[in-house]
Amino acid sequence: LVERSVAWLDAQAGEFVIDYFCGLGNFSFPLAQSGSSVLAVDAGEEMLAQARQRAQEQALTIEFACADLFDSAQIPLRQASAALLDPPRAGARAVCEAIAGSPSMRRVVYVSCDPATLARDLAILCEAGFEIKKAAMVDMFPHTHHMESLILLER
Numbered sequence: 372l373v374e375r376s377v378a379w380l381d382a383q384a385g386e387f388v389i390d391y392f393c394g395l396g397n398f399s400f401p402l403a404q405s406g407s408s409v410l411a412v413d414a415g416e417e418m419l420a421q422a423r424q425r426a427q428e429q430a431l432t433i434e435f436a437c438a439d440l441f442d443s444a445q446i447p448l449r450q451a452s453a454a455l456l457d458p459p460r461a462g463a464r465a466v467c468e469a470i471a472g473s474p475s476m477r478r479v480v481y482v483s484c485d486p487a488t489l490a491r492d493l494a495i496l497c498e499a500g501f502e503i504k505k506a507a508m509v510d511m512f513p514h515t516h517h518m519e520s521l522i523l524l525e526r
Contacts, residue, residue: 372482372509372519373397379505379523380480382407382453389451391440391466392458396422396433402455403431410434412447440466453478462488464495471499479524489520500526 376398382388384406390399393411395418403409403426411433413419419435426433438445441461446469454470456463462485470476479496483489493503501524509519 372511372521373401375507375509376455376480376482376521377401377405379521380453380455380478386453387449387451388453388455389447389449391446391454391456391463393422393435394418394457396425398455398457399433400426400429400431403433408432410436410447410449410451412436412438412440414439443469448473448476450475452476453480455480455482457482458488460485460488462492464488464492467492467495471495471501477526481520481522481524483520483522484517486520489522493522493524496524502526 382402382405387408388402390411393399393413396411399409399411416437419437423435436447443465446466448469452475456466503522504525505523507521509521511519
């Protein structure tokens with residue numbers, strides 16, 4: 372899942388990318404290793420502190436920011452050209468609305484565990500001119516009904 376997501380995002384060296392709902396940095400670290408400039412955002416200050424420590428140990432330059440990504444006033448964009456989203460089941464409505472209004476944002480990889488919120492959020496992005504370019508399903512939890520959806524959007 373991580374490898375495919377990072378490959379699909381295809382962030383170039385020096386490109387500014389935002390990893391929303393970054394958690395412990397599962398996507399942030401490989402993005403930074405590719406040479407991208409990464410802003411990793413999540414609401415969990417404790418998780419972010421652990422990710423910061425790990426980034427320092429690996430000598431990776433990743434900026435970490437604590438923000439409530441369900442509050443549109445707190446969502447950073449900063450002229451990013453690409454974003455990776457891996458939200459909880461509630462989805463990423465506020466983040467998608469912010470991305471939809473950002474003229475600099477060109478590519479989005481959205482990882483979802485909930486088909487209903489994914490459909491809602493994709494509608495927001497598609498109404499703003501994004502097109503679905505690739506889609507895949509990943510079985511991260513064998514022997515359960517849970518599947519992860521992986522979507523690449525571009526405009």
